[in-house]
Amino acid sequence: MRGSYDLAVVGSGPGGFAAAMTAARRGLKVALIERDQWGGVCLNIGCIPTKALITVGRLKRRIQQASRLGLKVSDVQVDYPAVMARNERIVTTLRDGLVGLLRRLGVEMICGQATLDDAHTLSVQHDGTTQRVCVQQIILATGSRPHPGPWGFDGVARLSYRDALHMSSLPSSLLIIGGGVIGCEFASCFSGFGVPVTLVEQQAQMLPGEDPEAVRVLAHSLQSRGVAIHVGTTVTQMAPSASGLTATLANGSTVTAERCLIAIGMIANSHGLGLESLGIDTEGGIAVNEFLLTTQPHVAAIGDCLRGHGLAHLAGAEGVLAVDNLCGSHPASLNHQLVPRGIYTDPEIAQVGVTESGAPGSARVSRFAFAALGKALCDDEPEGFVKLIVEEATGRILGGTIVGAHASDLIHLVVLAMSQGLTARQLARTITAHPTWPEAVSEAASQLYGESLSSALAARAPRNALLHT
Numbered sequence: 001m002r003g004s005y006d007l008a009v010v011g012s013g014p015g016g017f018a019a020a021m022t023a024a025r026r027g028l029k030v031a032l033i034e035r036d037q038w039g040g041v042c043l044n045i046g047c048i049p050t051k052a053l054i055t056v057g058r059l060k061r062r063i064q065q066a067s068r069l070g071l072k073v074s075d076v077q078v079d080y081p082a083v084m085a086r087n088e089r090i091v092t093t094l095r096d097g098l099v100g101l102l103r104r105l106g107v108e109m110i111c112g113q114a115t116l117d118d119a120h121t122l123s124v125q126h127d128g129t130t131q132r133v134c135v136q137q138i139i140l141a142t143g144s145r146p147h148p149g150p151w152g153f154d155g156v157a158r159l160s161y162r163d164a165l166h167m168s169s170l171p172s173s174l175l176i177i178g179g180g181v182i183g184c185e186f187a188s189c190f191s192g193f194g195v196p197v198t199l200v201e202q203q204a205q206m207l208p209g210e211d212p213e214a215v216r217v218l219a220h221s222l223q224s225r226g227v228a229i230h231v232g233t234t235v236t237q238m239a240p241s242a243s244g245l246t247a248t249l250a251n252g253s254t255v256t257a258e259r260c261l262i263a264i265g266m267i268a269n270s271h272g273l274g275l276e277s278l279g280i281d282t283e284g285g286i287a288v289n290e291f292l293l294t295t296q297p298h299v300a301a302i303g304d305c306l307r308g309h310g311l312a313h314l315a316g317a318e319g320v321l322a323v324d325n326l327c328g329s330h331p332a333s334l335n336h337q338l339v340p341r342g343i344y345t346d347p348e349i350a351q352v353g354v355t356e357s358g359a360p361g362s363a364r365v366s367r368f369a370f371a372a373l374g375k376a377l378c379d380d381e382p383e384g385f386v387k388l389i390v391e392e393a394t395g396r397i398l399g400g401t402i403v404g405a406h407a408s409d410l411i412h413l414v415v416l417a418m419s420q421g422l423t424a425r426q427l428a429r430t431i432t433a434h435p436t437w438p439e440a441v442s443e444a445a446s447q448l449y450g451e452s453l454s455s456a457l458a459a460r461a462p463r464n465a466l467l468h469t
Contacts, residue, residue: 013040
């Protein structure tokens, strides 16, 4: 028997460590259980290492374009082992910092695979030993894993994104199956390194569900760097070949590449925890109510182990909220319309709230192009735009989409305005320093009232409304 705790958190990713820290700061005796590396997938083999890799690929592209700024640069070589060593240093620094913080807060850190024996007892298996942990309340933050599709992963030619992050050298060519966030980010990154990339997406556009206008900007940029994009088709066959593998597409074409990244989605880690014996539904992910509680009111679940998830920062917010809801008498829920999402391609795409296609017909749409922004021209990054969706009657901001450099940073101006109930006019009258990137957001708002200092364009109705008038 290991001991008794007020709260056990299973999984130490962004949601798990946020929950553990929050509970410890409120005086609870907390056990945090992790079967792999502290910090979970996001820190070790997800968000952090991929973004570090993307930064290097983007920098290489910028250096190659230096002549546009009047700089002469000789051929840029990629020392890929050094790139990966940098990745590891970043991950180690952040992981060590996280472990130190958890220890200072008094969180008991337990290594091993946890399963529920009963409603208040966990068995934790590690290195052939089993420990039993008694708990009053439980938060499940067990994450997800890559979907192998019909092809499966072999770690050599057919890769998950985790395998791709452990390659010791750049492939001579790369086929990516799946044009979602992971597929597009890797396509952007490896094409920046100079790897010939082919991207296959079965939907009519890559990044299904995102603003089509923003996706077209990204697609044009990727294609200009040599990425071959096939949409509306699938891989029907895959076979080994002399150069790696050859894939046959449903449209009849074939693609040959040294390696294939399979990025068709994620599978929630919801099985094998003993939840079914407690009557908790785990099909397709752990089922919770709006307060993140399962059918067992002392058991909450957060993050990627839920149905239809995938955002680290949302998992973190859920971790804090789950502690509140387990410990408090007045449970609350999150407003998902205020949760931003960023796609770290080159250029980036970021979005919050409704998209143009999902906006009511009475809404107004303002689109401000970075090509009219002084700082974008100074930085030689004129690609993309800021788009705001505004309620006609109230001026309330319903959503925003940004595509271009720094999109994942700029979107937070829109998030803040929406969360604080600011109108578009208030955002327009917010003074932003000149020349800066945030000017684009205030200029997009100003454009709604014919007050933009950088553009003569007017606001318009959503395209879906225009199509039905």
